[in-house]
Amino acid sequence: DIQMTQSPSSLSASVGDRVTISCRASQSISSYLNWYQQRPGKAPKVLIYAASSLQSGVPSRFSGSGSGTDFTLTISSLQAEDFATYYCQQSHSTPRTFGQGTKVEIK
Amino acid sequence: EVQLVEAGGGLVQPGGSLRLSCAASEFIFSSSWMSWVRQAPGKGLEWVANIKQDGSEKYYVDSVKGRFTISRDNAKNSLFLQMNSLRAEDTAVYYCARSPWGGPFDYWGQGTLVTVSS
Numbered sequence: 001d002i003q004m005t006q007s008p009s010s011l012s013a014s015v016g017d018r019v020t021i022s023c024r025a026s027q028s029i030s031s032y033l034n035w036y037q038q039r040p041g042k043a044p045k046v047l048i049y050a051a052s053s054l055q056s057g058v059p060s061r062f063s064g065s066g067s068g069t070d071f072t073l074t075i076s077s078l079q080a081e082d083f084a085t086y087y088c089q090q091s092h093s094t095p096r097t098f099g100q101g102t103k104v105e106i107k
Numbered sequence: 108e109v110q111l112v113e114a115g116g117g118l119v120q121p122g123g124s125l126r127l128s129c130a131a132s133e134f135i136f137s138s139s140w141m142s143w144v145r146q147a148p149g150k151g152l153e154w155v156a157n158i159k160q161d162g163s164e165k166y167y168v169d170s171v172k173g174r175f176t177i178s179r180d181n182a183k184n185s186l187f188l189q190m191n192s193l194r195a196e197d198t199a200v201y202y203c204a205r206s207p208w209g210g211p212f213d214y215w216g217q218g219t220l221v222t223v224s225s
Contacts, residue, residue: 034211
């Protein structure tokens with residue numbers, strides 16, 4: 001199974017900050033990497049698919065990069081509604097695996 | 108608007124069974140791979156199972172193999188998860204999601220809570 005490791009597990013930031021979350025796969029997954037946002041009590045929502053493609057309707061302050069084993073989610077200017085937990089997930093092979101999550105909190 | 112609506116969750120004793128359902132609308136269900144994903148209280152996301160468009164291929168996470176069965180009824184735009192021999196560690200919110208092969212889980216239901224406890 002492919003293991004997905006996110007860092008950090010949590011971070012504190014202020015509105016307007018640039019935030020970066022990393023995700024590393026235990027083996028190469030090409031660009032089969034997706035990012036999700038989950039707010040408390042809600043279902044996850046896809047933000048980025050195929051490592052760097054922005055899902056329709058998602059604000060352009062979200063961006064993704066990387067390929068192979070190392071990936072990054074960047075929020076260029078954090079907004080109040082962005083305080084949530086973020087997960088990476090590989091769709092290269094079965095079982096589909098998620099990172100453990102990164103909780104973005106208000107500083 | 109795409110909708111996925113899960114039902115069937117509840118409280119069940121260890122060793123018991125439960126059948127979850129997911130009603131899909133506003134997309135071509137019969138052309139879509141579908142998955143179940145779960146989230147234990149306060150924990151992260153875990154993919155559980157997926158099923159091909161015609162039901163001919165099914166895959167499971169190791170921890171549920173032999174106990175859970177995923178199925179679908181394309182005529183009724185419905186996805187199912189039969190869960191047998193339930194354990195305390197199966198306690199979670201269960202989501203159904205559309206999951207194109209090689210793509211993201213792009214549509215999700217609201218989830219249904221399964222609690223396994225005596």
